[in-house]
Amino acid sequence: MMGTTTATTGTETVPTENATATTVLAEADWRERAERHATRVDAATSEHLRRRSAGERHPVEDFLFTYYNLKPARLRQWHPGAGTLLAGEAARDRLSERFYTEPRGADGGVGLDVPAFLAARPILDFVERLLSSVASRPAHLGCFGLHEWAMVYRTSEVRHGQVPLRLGHEGTDRVVESHRIRCSHFDAFRFFTEPARPLNTLRPTREAQADLDQPGCLHANMDLYKWAYKLAPAVPSELVMDCFDLSREIRELDMRASPYDLLAWGYEPVRIETAEGKAAYMEYQRDFAERGAVLRERLLDVCRSLRAHASV
Known part of the structure; x- marks a missing residue:
């Protein structure tokens, strides 16, 4: 059974090899979301980065970057999540990143390689x-x-x-x-x-x-x-x-x-x-x-x- 992919800029559906519905984001849309995310992360992490550069410690907020060890630069990277494909030529740049692929029949869309992700991250269960x-x-x-x-x-x-x-x-x-x-x-x-x-x-x-x-x-x-x-x-x-x-x-x-x-x-x-x-x-x-x-x-x-x- 073939599923359908619905583009966010119209009603056209594009068949893919997935049996589940997949959202396609137009390039302008996903670029805007990525920029909003970067701005949001910058606002949330700027003081931590300043303190870290100055060698200052904070007894409350350091916890978010020490016990929770995701680095601000990694937090800043935007991902659309599973079930979403990124359209446009610029999306192909994501193919150099881990777990991104271009599914057959996706009309050029780039998205998460779910089997590869699950094989590398058994923590899901x-x-x-x-x-x-x-x-x-x-x-x-x-x-x-x-x-x-x-x-x-x-x-x-x-x-x-x-x-x-x-x-x-x-x-x-x-x-x-x-x-x-x-x-x-x-x-x-x-x-x-x-x-x-x-x-x-x-x-x-x-x-x-x-x-x-x-x-x-x-x-x-x-x-x-x-x-x-x-x-x-x-x-x-x-x-x-x-x-x-x-x-x-x-x-x-x-x-x-x-x-x-x-x-x-x-x-x-x-x-x-x-x-x-x-x-x-x-x-x-x-x-x-x-x-x-x-x-x-x-x-x-x-x-x-x-x-x-x-x-x-």
């Missing part, structure tokens, strides 16, 4: 299972960001040595000891200090990540950015940046609710050790869970598209 599992669960909103407190519990070796603790070491320890800690995310739990680990009611592991991650978790929602760029260039770059922007906002809350005093960097604390702070944290968390659910579903759509294109 894990990502799709993880995203689907998280999407199926209700959001738990009562963790209050205590993972950051557990990372500095009963230790003088804190992760951000240049930033003071709001309540000092003893005050920070008292907050940890006076709360029930229920961290479900392995990549937060693995940074707990040894004395803090037994205080967690869960025992997250990498193998159990799909069974434990839940949509209210700040880190599970920040990680949407990681899964988006790990599946690039199959994920449209606009979606990667939507995930980046959400991750950036969540990171700010993560650190504002942490034990660190970030007033010198312009961040007002969310004092989760108080009732008012807990209520504020949960409101932020609820909003992020709702917005993360939308992005998670968009990423799942990409996974489904890859499956569909690979099955023909």
Whole structure:
């Protein structure tokens, strides 16, 4: 069975060897999208690049470029995503890039070589299972960001040595000891200090990540950015940046609710050790869970598209 490709500049359909519908972008359209993306990335990364050049460190925003290790130059590269062909002579320049091909019968369009991509990126199964599992669960909103407190519990070796603790070491320890800690995310739990680990009611592991991650978790929602760029260039770059922007906002809350005093960097604390702070944290968390659910579903759509294109 042959599928159809619909050009974005008219109603003409072009048969391709795919059994799934494929969008064709006219050259003027995809060039405009690529330029908009570059402008968006430049605005989001310019301060980081300036600081990096000056040898300056930032306790909040560096995380987006260190823990999440996609370089700004790679983030700036625009990709249309799976199921989209680029028309025009200039599109042939993309053939020098990994995973781009010119399908037979595509009337010169250039797009993602799905079989080659899937052969080189076996992570799709894990990502799709993880995203689907998280999407199926209700959001738990009562963790209050205590993972950051557990990372500095009963230790003088804190992760951000240049930033003071709001309540000092003893005050920070008292907050940890006076709360029930229920961290479900392995990549937060693995940074707990040894004395803090037994205080967690869960025992997250990498193998159990799909069974434990839940949509209210700040880190599970920040990680949407990681899964988006790990599946690039199959994920449209606009979606990667939507995930980046959400991750950036969540990171700010993560650190504002942490034990660190970030007033010198312009961040007002969310004092989760108080009732008012807990209520504020949960409101932020609820909003992020709702917005993360939308992005998670968009990423799942990409996974489904890859499956569909690979099955023909």
